[in-house]
Amino acid sequence: MKRFEPKIVCFLCKWCTYAGADLAGTSRLKYPANGIVIKTLCSSRIDSEHILHAFARGSDGIFIGGCHPGDCHYQTGNYKTKRRIVLLKRVLEQMGINPDRLRLEWISASEGNKFARQMTDFTEQIRALGPIPKYDRKEDISNG
Amino acid sequence: MAKPKVAFYWCASCGGCEEAIIDLNEKILEVADLINIVFWPCAMDFKYADVRKMADQEIDACFINGAIRTDEQLEMAKLLRKKSKMVISFGACSHLGGIPGLANFYDKHSIFDVSYKAACPSIENPENIVPETKVKVPEGELTLPAFHNTVKSLDQVVTVDYYIPGCSPAPYLTLEAIHKILANDLPAKGSVLAPDKSLCDVCSRNDTKPEKLMLDEINRISLVDADPEKCFLAQGIICMGPVTRAGCRKEGDGRCITVNMPCRGCYGAPNNVKDVGGKMVSALASILGVENEEDYDEEKITKLMDQIVDPAGTFYRFSLPVSMLHRTRSEKQI
Numbered sequence: 303m304k305r306f307e308p309k310i311v312c313f314l315c316k317w318c319t320y321a322g323a324d325l326a327g328t329s330r331l332k333y334p335a336n337g338i339v340i341k342t343l344c345s346s347r348i349d350s351e352h353i354l355h356a357f358a359r360g361s362d363g364i365f366i367g368g369c370h371p372g373d374c375h376y377q378t379g380n381y382k383t384k385r386r387i388v389l390l391k392r393v394l395e396q397m398g399i400n401p402d403r404l405r406l407e408w409i410s411a412s413e414g415n416k417f418a419r420q421m422t423d424f425t426e427q428i429r430a431l432g433p434i435p436k437y438d439r440k441e442d443i444s445n446g
Numbered sequence: 447m448a449k450p451k452v453a454f455y456w457c458a459s460c461g462g463c464e465e466a467i468i469d470l471n472e473k474i475l476e477v478a479d480l481i482n483i484v485f486w487p488c489a490m491d492f493k494y495a496d497v498r499k500m501a502d503q504e505i506d507a508c509f510i511n512g513a514i515r516t517d518e519q520l521e522m523a524k525l526l527r528k529k530s531k532m533v534i535s536f537g538a539c540s541h542l543g544g545i546p547g548l549a550n551f552y553d554k555h556s557i558f559d560v561s562y563k564a565a566c567p568s569i570e571n572p573e574n575i576v577p578e579t580k581v582k583v584p585e586g587e588l589t590l591p592a593f594h595n596t597v598k599s600l601d602q603v604v605t606v607d608y609y610i611p612g613c614s615p616a617p618y619l620t621l622e623a624i625h626k627i628l629a630n631d632l633p634a635k636g637s638v639l640a641p642d643k644s645l646c647d648v649c650s651r652n653d654t655k656p657e658k659l660m661l662d663e664i665n666r667i668s669l670v671d672a673d674p675e676k677c678f679l680a681q682g683i684i685c686m687g688p689v690t691r692a693g694c695r696k697e698g699d700g701r702c703i704t705v706n707m708p709c710r711g712c713y714g715a716p717n718n719v720k721d722v723g724g725k726m727v728s729a730l731a732s733i734l735g736v737e738n739e740e741d742y743d744e745e746k747i748t749k750l751m752d753q754i755v756d757p758a759g760t761f762y763r764f765s766l767p768v769s770m771l772h773r774t775r776s777e778k779q780i
Contacts, residue, residue: 350724396758398774435775
């Protein structure tokens with residue numbers, strides 16, 4: 303049987319994690335290619351709406367990378383992100399989506415190794431969880 | 447010119463929207479003079495067969511309230527869509543799914559378990575009989591409409607031309623909408639016939655809101671004496687005002703705010719908000735635990751968020767079926 307290849311959306315902060323991912327690339331580190339990277343100005347730029355939208359459209363996992371606490375380019379953005387993710391995970395749990403499908407990590411521009419490690423670990427975790435449960439509107443009506 | 451033909455129908459709703467039409471008070475007489483009501487099962491004697499006999503697009507405007515939960519509602523929504531030139535989704539349930547939409551936290555089987563089987567302590571049903579679409583009795587066969595697994599908003603099953611929001615819609619909005627229809631002075635199709643502003647935008651308690659909202663605890667309206675003039679969020683009480691459309695009163699504060707209750711979000715989101723719950727998560731997380739935020743570790747944040755009881759149910763109180771995720775899913779067991 304073909305191995306399940308999860309679709310993972312990665313929202314990475316331009317100042318730290320995106321640069322870290324760049325470093326992982328230039329250092330030729332190996333990690334799974336399941337992540338689709340979206341560069342954002344700050345991890346707090348990622349609205350909960352973006353995350354819900356990605357899940358609703360079939361993303362199996364979402365990875366958010368930001369600067370270490372105290373390192374935010376905009377002073378306090380990452381603190382907001384942290385609180386937002388904690389609250390959003392509770393909403394996801396109530397919606398029947400495993401909160402482990404959403405991961406927030408602090409990865410600095412110098413931590414290419416950490417980025418590669420995190421991507422490997424997260425991809426394997428999502429692979430074990432399997433595809434995101436879908437909701438088929440049409441099927442729902444015909445089944446009554 | 448002949449009077450425009452108007453129909454009213456209800457799906458999964460409480461009847462409050464019918465009441466909202468009666469709440470036009472003496473103005474209803476003025477409205478009744480201008481229109482010809484051809485179908486209104488709640489108030490007048492019409493049969494479904496009367497609608498089936500009509501020509502396609504014979505009804506000029508059809509107001510449908512209530513969410514779509516059963517086959518009967520689905521069939522009537524489709525029939526009325528076919529017979530009407532314009533379909534207006536009336537009230538929160540047909541606009542957003544409304545309170546019946548909270549059933550989307552569960553599935554059909556668990557709802558039947560709670561309503562008809564042992565899970566309901568006041569019911570004795572040793573044979574575990576649940577409603578079936580067909581049942582044979584000595585006199586013949588009886589039928590019931592099928593019960594869907596998921597509650598839907600009206601626009602998820604038929605095309606909707608306009609929306610009048612609210613649980614229930616403010617009478618002034620209903621009257622304005624009827625006059626707009628009569629004068630053929632309507633905005634683009636698909637519009638919500640209410641202002642595109644957030645409730646906070648028009649709230650008089652805005653003046654009491656501090657420059658920067660910062661909370662370190664959440665209070666529940668049932669457990670505290672709320673200050674009748676101060677912004678609810680500034681008091682730590684969750685108010686859906688920031689992500690809810692204004693318009694529940696023509697002027698001044700929202701209807702709930704006037705009686706010292708926080709907004710619960712029945713008017714749905716303004717146009718730029720795509721998911722009420724998502725936006726509310728972002729909004730709350732940005733004002734909670736801001737002071738000394740660098741001292742908050744995982745445990746402290748968890749404790750802070752523990753104070754929000756039932757976040758999804760609070761944020762999606764009226765809008766679960768139109769939220770991005772629509773309903774709860776079930777993860778495969780591993």
